[in-house]
Amino acid sequence: MLVLCLPAVSWAEAPKPVDDDVYVVQPGDTCGSVARKVFGDATTGSAKLHALNKMGAPPHQLVPGTVLRIKGDPDARLTFIRPEVNSKRAGKVEWFQANTGQGLWRLDSVNTLREAGAEVTFRDLTRLQMNENALVVIYGQATKATDKVKKSGAVELLQGELNVSLAELRGEPVGVRMPAATVAARSKDLLVGVDAQQMSRVSVYDGQAEVSAQGQNVQVPKDHGTRVEKGKMPEKPRPLPEAPAWAGGERSVRLLLDDKGVDEELTWAPVKEAASYRVELARDERFNDRVHGETVQAGQESLKSVARALVAGKYFARVRAVDAVGLVGKASAVRQVEVMRVKTERGTVGPQGIRGAQRLDFTVEGAESLDFRLDGAPTTHPVRVESVGTHTLELLPRGVPDARPEKLTLTVVPPRVDVDVEPVAGAFRVKVLVLDEQGKPLEGPFAALKLRGLHGTQVEEPLQRQADGSLLTRALPGMRDGERMASVEALWGDTPVQQVNALAPMEQAPVPVAVEPTPLVESAAAEVALMPLLGAPSGGLVETAPLPTAFLPQAWLFEVRMQPGLGSEGLDLARGRTTLAVEGRVSERVALGTAVAMRPGALLRGGATGSLPDTELSASLSARVRLTDHPDFRVLLAFDGSLAGSRFDEEARGLRLRPALLAGWRREHWAFSTSQAYALRPGQAEATWDSAYQVWFLPLPMLSLGAGLDALVGATPQVSGPLGLAAGVGARLKLGGFELGTSVRRGFGPDGARVWGDWSGQLTLGWSGLGALLPQ
Numbered sequence: 156m157l158v159l160c161l162p163a164v165s166w167a168e169a170p171k172p173v174d175d176d177v178y179v180v181q182p183g184d185t186c187g188s189v190a191r192k193v194f195g196d197a198t199t200g201s202a203k204l205h206a207l208n209k210m211g212a213p214p215h216q217l218v219p220g221t222v223l224r225i226k227g228d229p230d231a232r233l234t235f236i237r238p239e240v241n242s243k244r245a246g247k248v249e250w251f252q253a254n255t256g257q258g259l260w261r262l263d264s265v266n267t268l269r270e271a272g273a274e275v276t277f278r279d280l281t282r283l284q285m286n287e288n289a290l291v292v293i294y295g296q297a298t299k300a301t302d303k304v305k306k307s308g309a310v311e312l313l314q315g316e317l318n319v320s321l322a323e324l325r326g327e328p329v330g331v332r333m334p335a336a337t338v339a340a341r342s343k344d345l346l347v348g349v350d351a352q353q354m355s356r357v358s359v360y361d362g363q364a365e366v367s368a369q370g371q372n373v374q375v376p377k378d379h380g381t382r383v384e385k386g387k388m389p390e391k392p393r394p395l396p397e398a399p400a401w402a403g404g405e406r407s408v409r410l411l412l413d414d415k416g417v418d419e420e421l422t423w424a425p426v427k428e429a430a431s432y433r434v435e436l437a438r439d440e441r442f443n444d445r446v447h448g449e450t451v452q453a454g455q456e457s458l459k460s461v462a463r464a465l466v467a468g469k470y471f472a473r474v475r476a477v478d479a480v481g482l483v484g485k486a487s488a489v490r491q492v493e494v495m496r497v498k499t500e501r502g503t504v505g506p507q508g509i510r511g512a513q514r515l516d517f518t519v520e521g522a523e524s525l526d527f528r529l530d531g532a533p534t535t536h537p538v539r540v541e542s543v544g545t546h547t548l549e550l551l552p553r554g555v556p557d558a559r560p561e562k563l564t565l566t567v568v569p570p571r572v573d574v575d576v577e578p579v580a581g582a583f584r585v586k587v588l589v590l591d592e593q594g595k596p597l598e599g600p601f602a603a604l605k606l607r608g609l610h611g612t613q614v615e616e617p618l619q620r621q622a623d624g625s626l627l628t629r630a631l632p633g634m635r636d637g638e639r640m641a642s643v644e645a646l647w648g649d650t651p652v653q654q655v656n657a658l659a660p661m662e663q664a665p666v667p668v669a670v671e672p673t674p675l676v677e678s679a680a681a682e683v684a685l686m687p688l689l690g691a692p693s694g695g696l697v698e699t700a701p702l703p704t705a706f707l708p709q710a711w712l713f714e715v716r717m718q719p720g721l722g723s724e725g726l727d728l729a730r731g732r733t734t735l736a737v738e739g740r741v742s743e744r745v746a747l748g749t750a751v752a753m754r755p756g757a758l759l760r761g762g763a764t765g766s767l768p769d770t771e772l773s774a775s776l777s778a779r780v781r782l783t784d785h786p787d788f789r790v791l792l793a794f795d796g797s798l799a800g801s802r803f804d805e806e807a808r809g810l811r812l813r814p815a816l817l818a819g820w821r822r823e824h825w826a827f828s829t830s831q832a833y834a835l836r837p838g839q840a841e842a843t844w845d846s847a848y849q850v851w852f853l854p855l856p857m858l859s860l861g862a863g864l865d866a867l868v869g870a871t872p873q874v875s876g877p878l879g880l881a882a883g884v885g886a887r888l889k890l891g892g893f894e895l896g897t898s899v900r901r902g903f904g905p906d907g908a909r910v911w912g913d914w915s916g917q918l919t920l921g922w923s924g925l926g927a928l929l930p931q
Contacts, residue, residue, distance in 0.1 A: 176229070176258050180221040186210075189217070193225045228278070229258030231293055233265065235274035235443040241266045259293045266290045267315065274443050275310075280322040281329055284443065289315025294330075316348040321362070328365070336383035340364035346483055353385040358395055358483050380482035396428040396476035396484030399458075403559035406491045406552045408525060409465070410563055412504045416464030419492050421472050422457065426484070429453045429476035433483065434460040436472045440489060446470070450477075467496040467520070493552075496520045497563075508564030512592060514541040515565055519550070526551045528560075543567050543603075543650045569647035570597065572604070576630065576641050576657040583641040583657060587618065587626040596624035609642035609654070610635040613709065632659040689847070689863050689883045689900045689917070706789060706819060706828075707746045707781055711739030712894075714921040720912050731755070731915070744781040750774065771802040779817070791817040793832075811836055826851040826859075833870065843877070844870040857889045863900075867910050879903075879910030885917070894921035 178193055190200025204210075207224040233240070233253055242253035245262030253265065259275065267273050267289045275283040275291070285291060292311040309330030310317070321329055321343045328339040331347050333355040338347055342362035349355055357366055358380040366373045366381055366389045373389040375381050383389045402422040409417045421434055436447035447462035453476075462470075470492040476484040497504055498518050502511030509515055518537040519525070527534045528549040540546055544567060549560040571590040576583050589597045589604065599620070608614040611633020618626040632639040639659040645652050719731035731754070738748030754771040777795035793815040799808045815832035830847040849863035862884045869876010885898025896919035902911025 176224065176226040176260070178223045178225045180217045180219050180223065182219045184217050184219070186213075186217070189223065226258070226260060229260050231259040231275050231277045231283075233257045233259065233273060234276040234282075235272070237272045237444055238270075239268065240271055240273045241268070261294060263293045264290065265293070272443060272445060274441070277322070282320040282322075282441075283310060284318035284320070284441070286316040286318070289317060291317065294332075312347060312349055314349050314351075316346065319345040319347065321345070333383075335385040335387075336366050336368040336389060338364050338366050342377075348483075350481070354481075355383040355385075356481055356483075357381050357383075360395075360485050378485060382480060382482070393478075393480075393482070394428075395482055396426050396478050398485040399423040399426050399429075399432065399474045399476055399487045401474075401487060401490050404490075404552075404555050404557040405488050406555050406558055407493070408550050408552055408558075408561045409492065409494045410519065410550070410561055411465075411467050411494050411496045412506060412508070415506075416466050417494055419462045419465055419470075419494075420459055421462065421474070421490070422459040423474050423487065425453065425458055426476040428478050429484070430479045431477045432458065433475045433477060434472070435474075436462045436470050436492070438468065438470060440471050442471065442473065462492075465492070465494045467494050469493050493521070495522060502565075508566060510566040510568070512568050512570040513597070514539060515567055522550070524553050526553050529565075540565050540567055541603075543569055543648050569603075569650050569652045572645045572647065572652045574606075574643060574645050574653050574655045576643055576655045578641075578657060578659055583630040583632065583643075583659065585614065585628050585630050585641075585643055587628075587645065588624070589626075598624065603648045605646045607644045607646060608633065609644055610640060612640070612642045614643060689865050689881055689885075689898060707740055707744075707779060707791070708738055708923065709740070710923045711737065712921055712923045713737055714894075714919055716917060716919045718915060718917045720915045738777070746779045748777045748779075750777075771800055773797060773799040787821050789817075789819045793817055793830075809836060824853050826853065840871055841876070842869075842871040844868045858886070860884075860886050861898075865900075865911075866904075867906075877906040877910050879906040879908075881907065881911040887919075892923050894923070895919070896921070 178189060180189070186201050186204060187197040190197045190204055194200030194203055204223060204225070207227065233242070233255060236253055236255050240253045241250040242257065242259070243250045243264040243266075245260065250266065253273070259265065265273060265275065265285065267285050267287055269287055271287050273285045273289075275285065275293070277283075283291065290313040292313065294309040294311065309332060311332040313334065317331065319329055319331065319340060319342070321340065328341045331338040331340065333347065333349050334353045335349075335355040336357075338345075338357055340359070340362070342359050342364055344360035345362075345364060346358040346360070347356065355368075357364060357375060359375045359377055361377060363377065364375045366375055366383060368383045369386070369388045371388040373381055373392060375392045378395050379392040380395050381390050381392045400423060402424060407419070409419055411417050419436070421436070423432070426432075430453050432451045432453065434447070434449045434451060435442055435445055438444040438446060446465070447460070449460045451458060451460055460474075462472075472490040472492060473486040473488075475486050478484065496519075497509070498520060499509060499511075500516040500518075501513075502509045502515040502517060504517075509517060516537065516539050522536055525536070527536055527538065528551070529538070529540065530546050531549075534548075538548065546565040546567070548563040548565055550563070551560045552558045571592075571594070573588040573590065575586040575588075577586070585606065587604070587606070589599065589601055591597055604618075604626075606614045606616075606618070606628065608630060613631040613633070615629045615631075618628050621627055630641045630643055632641045634640070635642065640656060641659060642654070642656045644654040714734075714736045716734040716736065717731065718734070732752050734750055734752040736748060736750035738746055740746050752773045775795050775797035777793065779791050779793045782790045782792060794813070795815075796810065796812050798810050801808055811834050813832050813834040815830055817828065817830050819826065819828035821827075827848075827850050829849075830845075832845050834843045834845065836842070845865065845867045847863060847865045849861055851859045851861040853859045863882065865881045867877060867879045869878065879902055881900050881902045883898055883900025885896065887894060887896040889895075897917065899914070899916045900911065901914050902908050
């Protein structure tokens with residue numbers, strides 16, 4: 156065979172060699188020459204070479220570059236290396252850098268340097284986990300095993316620590332030789348170590364182990380350990396420290412906000428027998444790929460270890476207690492640490508949280524198993540926050556009630572709002588721009604944006620969008636320190652964002668400002684003063700109080716009302732009245748008013764011509780206070796006192812006090828209001844309850860159409876009172892500072908004709924030209 160084994164063509168491509176368990180064919184090599192080089196004998200070496208490689212029947216040629224196996228299956232392999240580990244072949248002097256997957260044979264050595272680690276896995280899957288500064292010699296089987304499971308040989312630990320995990324199918328104990336002792340372990344979890352003084356330590360966490368030294372054997376049971384000093388017998392086994400318990404649960408979530416990583420604080424409860432603690436954090440559950448390790452001395456007020464600058468990913472932590480003689484206790488439960496990256500769509504991520512204008516939108520990668528709470532209330536993922544201010548977001552692992560929540564600060568600030576006020580013919584054009592962080596106009600809509608007039612300035616609504624993205628409206632100036640001034644404040648929600656003041660030319664009269672008709676919302680722009688339409692009863696039971704409404708006047712309003720009766724013979728002035736009323740706003744919430752009314756009385760009912768004393772006069776004072784701030788829903792409290800003269804009928808004359816509750820609601824083109832009042836006559840057991848309901852339709856900003864129902868009921872049981880109802884329709888028109896109103900009604904019910912009259916009408920002329928308009 157040796158003669159026929161000539162240099163020949165390769166039979167297959169082989170992988171590039173990584174160490175000396177293979178031989179690369181050189182030019183001129185034959186089977187015999189390779190056998191002599193590798194094995195020292197051409198005959199026996201050639202047989203080994205053909206047994207290890209599928210070379211086929213001779214004659215064949217060896218092609219330069221062909222890779223030949225020169226060793227059988229290894230006793231073990233390096234299954235993990237971090238970061239660099241050295242190895243040495245049996246009988247060799249040189250050390251070389253080891254590789255993951257490298258085979259290890261009998262008497263091969265492995266050495267982990269400082270902050271390094273390695274895992275060696277034997278054929279039967281028994282694992283040896285080497286800590287830093289450990290030196291191990293592999294003792295493989297010298298003869299072939301006879302049973303079905305190939306047993307792994309022993310190892311020799313010359314220095315450092317070794318964690319041994321016995322395979323499930325292993326039928327014999329694993330042997331570990333140390334300078335001071337020998338260990339035969341039937342344990343799935345065993346830690347052995349040799350320190351610089353050649354002291355050997357053994358900790359058994361599962362099963363048992365036999366420790367031998369100086370001809371003496373000691374059985375070490377589960378959760379016990381022993382020491383062996385070189386040249387002495389093993390010490391009596393002693394219990395190991397208990398496993399520490401984590402503070403804050405066995406799972407935590409951290410959010411990664413930047414590329415610098417996040418720090419994780421690992422805290423645990425103290426163990427009674429502990430002199431120190433070992434903390435480890437790794438990327439894998441077998442704790443090979445460790446990213447953090449620390450020894451923490453016992454007796455500290457707070458037992459903790461901080462893992463710095465963790466990047467996104469999943470980590471596993473454990474801690475062990477070490478007693479006073481250096482025996483390492485059982486590991487704690489594995490704590491899972493998840494570092495999740497935050498991805499923002501709107502908002503800027505910084506070390507203190509997420510900050511953005513107008514709103515925040517972001518997601519947390521891998522957050523399917525988390526619960527989210529925003530300011531203490533459950534919220535959904537992805538997360539959206541629009542409310543201006545600082546908020547706290549909590550992330551909790553679902554199903555882990557004792558887990559420590561991860562908190563994230565969210566800050567929403569108003570966008571940049573630029574307001575420009577320009578005088579135009581006595582009024583002001585108000586231009587608003589809402590800008591992003593780069594100064595570009597945003598499209599909207601902006602439900603949170605509001606404009607408010609200060610110091611008597613009236614801002615018309617709605618804002619109207621222009622082609623360049625701006626919003627336009629008009630403002631009427633108010634008075635401040637004797638000067639006509641427009642003072643406009645922009646608010647985002649309830650947060651003021653800008654205030655602009657501008658003086659108005661005094662000699663110019665306000666004229667409309669042309670604005671492109673692109674409203675943001677469909678709504679009537681101006682408010683008609685929604686006065687009740689039906690007027691006072693003709694019979695005089697309720698006299699000259701200003702007509703109740705759910706809206707305060709925008710300025711001082713003067714009104715003249717004529718209210719004749721409508722009979723079969725035409726107008727019946729004897730059943731009518733004429734009223735002059737003045738009412739105005741004295742503050743944002745309060746309006747005061749007064750009225751004087753005159754009825755023709757006997758003058759037109761057959762009395763002496765020109766007899767002024769027969770004319771019936773009445774007067775009143777009133778006040779209204781707005782209780783609510785909602786722009787569409789108003790509630791007011793009203794009070795008026797009226798005095799009817801002696802010419803009135805007995806049941807109408809004298810003083811009446813009348814508290815009332817007013818409410819109104821407006822939605823786009825519709826408005827509804829009601830008045831509930833209780834009229835009293837001081838000193839007399841008489842009272843009446845009057846109730847009014849009305850609905851308005853506003854097809855145009857200056858026109859309102861309405862319908863109403865009024866009732867007047869005697870409210871005191873001791874005195875028989877009237878019961879009268881009235882229903883009617885009407886309209887009001889506002890032109891500049893003038894208001895014109897008209898209505899018609901009919902009384903019905905038991906006392907309807909006496910109280911309200913059969914048919915009657917009302918004509919109202921008002922003027923609000925005195926004083927600056929106040930915002931509604």
